[in-house]
Amino acid sequence: MIKIIGDNLPNIPWENKPAHSQAPIWRYSKNPIVGRNPVENVARVFNSALLPYNGEFIGVFRGETNTGIPYLYLGRSKDGIKITFDRLPIKVGDGNGGKVSFEYAYDPRLVEIEGVFYIVYCTSNHGPTVGMIKTTDFKYFEKLESPFLPFNRNGVLFPRKIDGEYVLLSRPSDSSHTKFGDIFLSRSKDMVYWGKHRHVMEAGYEWWCNTKIGAGANPIETSEGWLLFFHGVTTTCNGFVYSMGAALLDLNNPEKVLYRSANFLLSPEADYEVSGFTPNVVFPCSALSDAQTGRIAIYYGGADTVTSLAFTTVEEVISYIKKYAR
Ligand code: BMA
DSSP: OOEEEEEETTTTTOOOOOOTSSSEEEEEOOSBOOSSSSSSTTTEEEEEEEEEEETEEEEEEEEEETOEEEEEEEEEEESSSSSEOOOSSSOOOOOSSOOOOSSSEEEEEEEETTEEEEEEEEESSSSSSEEEEEEOOOOOOOOESSSOOSSEEEEESSSOTTTEEEEEEEEESSSHHHHHOOOOEEESSSSSEEEEEEEOOOOOOSSSSSSSEOOOOOOOHHHHHHHHEEEEEEEEEEEEEEEEEEEEESSTTTTTTEESSSSOOOOOHHHHHHHHSSSSEEEEEEEEEEEETEEEEEEEEEEEEEEEEEEEEEHHHHHHHHHTBO
């Protein structure tokens, strides 16, 4: 039996697989869970992340303001589905009483490591790159050093140290709508200096992810390896199409890919994925898991417009990855 190595989460959002479905991942029947204009001055919320917190859920959300510029918003939820947002973006300090301002901030991932919550997101440091913020109470947020020079995006931290080091996935990019990109891994002992950079996965020979790929949700530890949901992009005559893929990485040497599904697991099909601000985008940024039942709930952005949920189980998704591994 394939197992999740981690905490139980009895109140994980959940819906059983529809009887007719053959897919390894199924959409929540009441998607999207966040529609347009969810809070004053925010036109769209998508590409966001939630975690369990004090028996409920807390999240960091990409809020596209009515200026068109994205910032990070805090949201709370009792059930992981109905979310209440703060009216203003998260205020961030420099750790010394000063304030930090952002040109923009988007695509946050949220992870807890040893009681500290880290927000990993994309921001500007004279060009887009990965930014890092920490908090222990969701009241005071402290900006940490940027792990990388520009240009880089899609930073995703592993939820625990491996061999005493923090491990961060990322995707070196360009200054615009990057037309290339593989997933790399870097290590740090202190969250300041990052090194030992390793290549993990290349944009596929498979057509659905042949332009670029980027890590999606924080990896989930399982008895078979780290389960990584990522996005893969193909280029059509009408632009990019973003789908969701999955792979299993070695528990001790996560730069080693054990299995990678040649098939996508979710590709834009639903109305809220194929139409919106950026049509044809499925973009995962976080996943909750329940060790006891093996249930997994994945949060993803639809068409850069809405936030949606999809479900699977560890048994189902890992069997699928192995069955369709190249
Ligand atoms: C990427 C990021 C994501 C977005 C995607 C599709 O480059 O900007 O936030 O969802 O493009 O537009």
